[in-house]
Amino acid sequence: MSDVILQLDSISKKFDGKDILKDFNLELHRNEFVTLLGPSGCGKSTTLRIIGGFVKPDSGRVLFDGTDITNLPPEKRNVNTVFQKYSLFPHMTVAENIAFGLKLKKKSSKYIADKIDYALKLVNMEGYGGRNPESLSGGQQQRVAIARAIVNEPEILLLDEPLGALDLKLRHDMQRELIKIKKEVGITFLYVTHDQEEALMMSDRILVMNKGIIQQEGSSKSIYDEPQNAFVADFIGESNIIDGIMVKDLLVKIQGVDIPCVDTGFGTNTPVDVVIRPEDLEVVSKEEGFLKGTVTSVIFKGAYYEIKVLSDGYEWMIQSVNPAPVGEVVGLTVLPDNIQIMHKPASDDEEVVRDE
């Protein structure tokens, strides 16, 4: 039994002549929580629907456990989907909804009853079996949808922005619950979202997508700490992205100032993109900072102040626990460790970085 459960082999898909996926490759391992993260229209939902069998790729193959399932209809695939809009059957009770797939598989009624109990317990909905789906709240409906998918014991569970319609508090609860469910059932989860916080919190592995191409792939931490291009840096969390010149190893020039960093291998005097996270910048007196600028605004955000400092035409964003006086000239410092250097993309289309 190989560790790779699903493989997308150079999948391409066009809608109305527009490329949605271009030569797309993806491998899913057993018992892994993978998230496809990207803005709307980036191809993440199409990828999911291709795996679910609802969309046929124009070219390329879908391999499930080594077998080609590209032309298999959805009902013949050992994957199940949790849809964004719950999609419960309104004319059936919660229990009947959950039993739907099992009845089709001609399971015994004892087996089905046991499974319904197990699934309701798993999603924390005991006692709701006789209820009508439309009498449930959005969060409860989504739990039922998860239960309905999981009782079929799929090897991969596909989740298409399942928490998109829920409010923030409920979304946080459901995120924790999803992790719990994932641990309990021990199958592969492929999760699609545009919410970077959600992706960072839940995933073993994140694939950041844009324009039908994987921009970066890696763990939550590596994606947040070491974005490989401006798109990823911008999409994941908030970032200051600015033009710089790599003077030599360990030294980068930003706004005419040489600042020590930890990156090497960019050559000498190479134009690069520099990323500094707002929480990594520190406001100091103007004599102490690498950079000097005027504080243009300070906004209290609860856990921190969001400070904007205008320096040489670029507005730096800083998150700090201390406020700064608006209108005054201050200095900015950053630790060498917290400077992330990225190659400039050679062209717009080449906003692509592959891990290999």
Next chain:
Amino acid sequence: MVRKLKKALSGIYVTLIGILLYAPILVLIILSFNDSRSRVTWGGFTLDWYARLFANSQIMDALWTTVLLALGSAVISVLIGVPGAIGIHAMSRRGYRAFMLLTNIPMLNADIVTGIALMLWFVHFLPLGFGSVLLAHITFNIPYVILSVMPRLQTMNISVYEATRDLGAGPVYSFFKVLLPQMAGGILSGFFMAFTMSMDDFVITYFTKGAGINTLSTMIYGQIRKGIKPELYALSTLIFIIVLIILTVFQFVSGRRERNKTYKERYNE
């Protein structure tokens, strides 16, 4: 004082409208029990006209033809219209607009134009008779079915269909088990609409029926020259009461569904 006057006036107004709308029908109903051929004098209560009605084979034939036509055309229009609506719904925006326009035209078109056009068409290809009238009725009924099913389709969550496929159901099973039950309300109202439209039609039927067969409307029209017999008052009364019963039941059922909905919406997020 002014309030009282306002209330009284509005009461009078509504009563007046009610009388204008229903007095003629009330007169018709009373006349159907009138033991006199006169339309102005009351000759005592009788059920005689009802007895004669059921004994009159000409009227009974026409009634049978009318009901058969209404049922047949409504059923066939549903069978054609429902898949049609699903197909149109699945089209691109432009295709959808074009086909909905095509659907609307026959409904807004003057009956006489449709009637003559169908007649011209039919005389070339098939003998005029029950078959040609049935075809004509199906033709004008399909749009009504499509129009009453379409709103249901639009509010339906299409991923429900995908969910059934996802859970292991084939396309046919998904359609009958999940899509059809959700469309049932729209299909039912489409059916009744088609049924009523067929019952009601005179112009198109008149042009496409040929000799030999009659629906109630064409038969009554044919009798106008000889003077309308009181049996027909009895028949009209019966039809009115049947329609009233169907309408009341329908109101009751859909009214209850509406109440359930608001209840649900209250508890939904």
